[in-house]
Amino acid sequence: xxATVNDNSMNQQSRPYLTLARVSKHFPGxxxxxxVSLDAYAGEVLGLVGVNGxxxxxxxxxxxxxxxxxxxxxEIAGRMVEVLNPRMAEDLGIAFIQQEIxxxxxxxxxxxxxxANLHNWRVAKHIPILSIPKLKLExxxxxxxxxxxxxxxxxxxxxxxxxxxxxxxxxxLSQGGRILLIDEPTSSLSMVEKSILFEVIRKLRDSGFAIxxxxxxxxxxxxxxxxxxxxxxxxTPCQGKVGEVSKTDLIRYMIGRDIELISQDNKRKxxxxxxxxxxxxxxxxxxxxxxxxxxxxxxxxxGALGSGRTELLRALVGFDKLRQGSVLYRFxxxxxxxxxxxxLRHIGFITEERHFDGLFLQxxxxxxxxxxxLRTFASRMFRIMNRRSEIARxxxxxxxxxxxxxxxxxxxxQLSGGNQQKTIIAKWMMKGPKVMIMDEPTRGVDIxxxxxxxxxxxxxxxxxxxxxxxxxxxxEITVLCDRIIVLRKGRISCELTKKDFSKDRLMSEA
Numbered sequence: 001x002x003a004t005v006n007d008n009s010m011n012q013q014s015r016p017y018l019t020l021a022r023v024s025k026h027f028p029g030x031x032x033x034x035x036v037s038l039d040a041y042a043g044e045v046l047g048l049v050g051v052n053g054x055x056x057x058x059x060x061x062x063x064x065x066x067x068x069x070x071x072x073x074x075e076i077a078g079r080m081v082e083v084l085n086p087r088m089a090e091d092l093g094i095a096f097i098q099q100e101i102x103x104x105x106x107x108x109x110x111x112x113x114x115x116a117n118l119h120n121w122r123v124a125k126h127i128p129i130l131s132i133p134k135l136k137l138e139x140x141x142x143x144x145x146x147x148x149x150x151x152x153x154x155x156x157x158x159x160x161x162x163x164x165x166x167x168x169x170x171x172x173l174s175q176g177g178r179i180l181l182i183d184e185p186t187s188s189l190s191m192v193e194k195s196i197l198f199e200v201i202r203k204l205r206d207s208g209f210a211i212x213x214x215x216x217x218x219x220x221x222x223x224x225x226x227x228x229x230x231x232x233x234x235x236t237p238c239q240g241k242v243g244e245v246s247k248t249d250l251i252r253y254m255i256g257r258d259i260e261l262i263s264q265d266n267k268r269k270x271x272x273x274x275x276x277x278x279x280x281x282x283x284x285x286x287x288x289x290x291x292x293x294x295x296x297x298x299x300x301x302x303g304a305l306g307s308g309r310t311e312l313l314r315a316l317v318g319f320d321k322l323r324q325g326s327v328l329y330r331f332x333x334x335x336x337x338x339x340x341x342x343x344l345r346h347i348g349f350i351t352e353e354r355h356f357d358g359l360f361l362q363x364x365x366x367x368x369x370x371x372x373x374l375r376t377f378a379s380r381m382f383r384i385m386n387r388r389s390e391i392a393r394x395x396x397x398x399x400x401x402x403x404x405x406x407x408x409x410x411x412x413x414q415l416s417g418g419n420q421q422k423t424i425i426a427k428w429m430m431k432g433p434k435v436m437i438m439d440e441p442t443r444g445v446d447i448x449x450x451x452x453x454x455x456x457x458x459x460x461x462x463x464x465x466x467x468x469x470x471x472x473x474x475x476e477i478t479v480l481c482d483r484i485i486v487l488r489k490g491r492i493s494c495e496l497t498k499k500d501f502s503k504d505r506l507m508s509e510a
Contacts, residue, residue, distance in 0.1 A: 015078055017042040017210040018063075018179055023072030025058055025234075032058040033069070034234040040179065040210045045201060047225030047242065048214045050254055051446035052416035054231040056214055060181050063212075064096040065089035076179070090116070095177030099184040101164050105157040110139035112156055113170045142170040146200045161305075162193030169200065180204065183214045187444060190305030191472075191507065198224050216446055218247055219475065230254055255448045268462050270482065271295030273335060275435055275466065277316060280325035285311040285490035289325075293435065298457065298467040300481030302474075304510045308490035309470045310352055313437055316340070316468075317349055348372070348428025352439040352470075358424045359412050366394035366408040368423050372431045397426040402452055418449025425456060436460070437468045442476060454480060474503045486510055 016039035025033040033055050040046045050056050061067040063074070065083040074081050076092055083089045089096070103112050111118070114135060139152040148166040156164060165185060172180060182201070186194045201224055205211055213225055221228055222242055229239040230253040238245065238253040275293040280286050285308030293299050303309050314320040316327060318340030329338045329346065351357050360368055370377065370390045377390040395408050401422045405415060412420060421441070428436060441457070442450040457467060457480060471477040477484060478501045486493045486509040494509045 016040060016075075017077055019073075019075040020059075020063075021073045021075070023059070023062060023069045023074070025062065025067060025069050032234050033062070035072070036231070036234070036236055038229050038236065038239060040212055042178070042208045042210045043205055044226040045205050045211045045213050045224055047221040047228040048212055048231065049216075049218065049221060049228060049250065050231035051448055052418055054254070055234040056231055057183075058234075059231065060096060060183060060212075060214065063089065063094055063179075063181060065094075090175055090177070093176055093178040094181065095172030095175065095179065096181045097165075097168055097172060097183065097185065099187065101161070101168055103156050103164050103167055105155075107156060108152070109143075109150055109154050109156060109159070109167055110135045110152040112167050113139040113142055113152070113174050115171065116175055138174075139170070142173045145173060145203075146170060147203070148200075160193070161188045162190065162196060165189070165193075165197065166200070169204075178209055180209055180211045181214070182211060184216065184444070185213075186215070186217065186220065188305075191510070192304070216444065216450075217473075218250060218447065221250070222247070232256060251447055254446070268296060268458070270297040271464070272330070274330045276328040276335060278326045278328070280312070280315055280327070281323045282311055282315045282320055282490075283323060284308075286315055286487070287490040289487075289490075289492055291485055291492070291495070293466050293468060295330075295434075295466055296461050296464050297483070298461050298469060298481045300477040300484040301468065301470045301487060302477055302484050302506050302510060303487035305472075307487040307510060309487055310439055311490070312487065313349070313439055313468070313470065317344055317347065317437065346433060347435040347437060348431055348433040350424050350428065350436070350438045350441060352443070354420060354424055359420060361413040362411060364409045364411055365398060365403065365405060365415075365423055366391045368412055369394040369397050369426045369430055372427050376430075393430060394426075397430050398423075401426045401429070401456055416446075416449070418445035418452075421445050421449065421453060422456075425453065429460070433465070435466045435468070439470045440472065441469060442471070442473070450476075474506060478503070478506075 018040040021037050022035040023033055024035055036055070036059060048056055058067060062069050063083065065086045065088050068084065074083060081092055083092065083094070104115070118130060136152040143150055143152065143166070146166050146169060148170070150159065150163050150166065156167060159167070185197060189197065201211060215221060225242050227240065228242050228245060228250065230237055230250065232254060271294055273292045274295045278290050280289045289312060301309050301312065311320060315322055326337050327340060327343060328335045329343055355361065360371065370393065377386045378384065379386065391408055398408060403419050403422050403426065405419060412423060415423065442453050445453065454476070461467060469477065469480060482498055484496045484501065484506065486496070486506060488510060496505065
């Protein structure tokens, strides 16, 4: 049964611009959508939230003409329509701005924006030569609609992530899109770029666009959305005005139960220094960075995109070259200078891009979990792997971090983002490190998995494991960490202890 918040207020406007009625979609073994109905109004931003696997992607693919529904209807501007393919969706004014930015990096900005209709900009009808000045002028018109000052003649590969996203939105406008489906747009944006994007979305909303905004970040729902629809198991248990649904209720509708949100951990004690960096300087970033980490401590590293956060972690563990500096690690009772290759034997390192350098997506769960501890399962004499022991240990860690899967033989690419992230955590936990380095540990995971991962961090810290965490989420880093180092242009701008944490201070120092 769907809970509708203040149903009368939902109908104060004129007819909805987009209506989905009782849309269902079945795939082999799963009912992805079950009689989903929603209304999107011109001049509003409709937030769409739900855990991974709730049906959000399937619903957007139905609207974008990528997937055909088994039943149900779609109306646009009061007219019943069929969206049989992406080209039809485009003709109907539906633009799907996906999480992975879809641009042609080797082409110019104007070519990306007007790619679907370049043939309309010939010098003359019978001359197959494009008028570059006219193309640039037309592309600039759409960029100016977004208050974007990007040069239409610039090559896209030279643009920032935020600028590429603006190019993608400008392309949607050039194709006549009045319904914008925006999927997880902020996961790779800096705080400044995110702020610019939100201003653009507000401007488009005020210009009469109907916008469906998909996100895992509930704070964004309250910041940018007018209404919200929750998807769970292919159904819509809640939809209503954002201001009339609390975050606690939203979470309960998303996962079907109450969860305990992570709060500050005051019961944990920290010990002696286990890791120390002195004057770490890379080829670009970091620049003369020094800090220490204590046993059982959670140290946060915060900074704007491009501040050198990831580069600092990579320099620390030896993935990037150093110009100068040293790393000390506690071996037994003594803190000793160590080479970084030796350091890697004692730590775990969860990278920012799990699909690129953290997981073996075509391999089963158990092989991913054991991949950092293979020596443990090899006989000393013949180096033969004890597969039975390997699978049993992997299963125990799978249970420990609560990976939801049919079994240990399930392939990684069949898991949700949250379960993939918990698989990486299980991999390094099996190794038994004293220090765990985590770059964006909860990026791209839903609210339930995020709470579980944060709880794992707290529990392991209580048992003495030390953490260095990079996170773009202010709420996460201020709740998890005991200290925060703020980076600006590769240098430490300040160091804050728990009593000094504030979002304003972190933003101003970054």
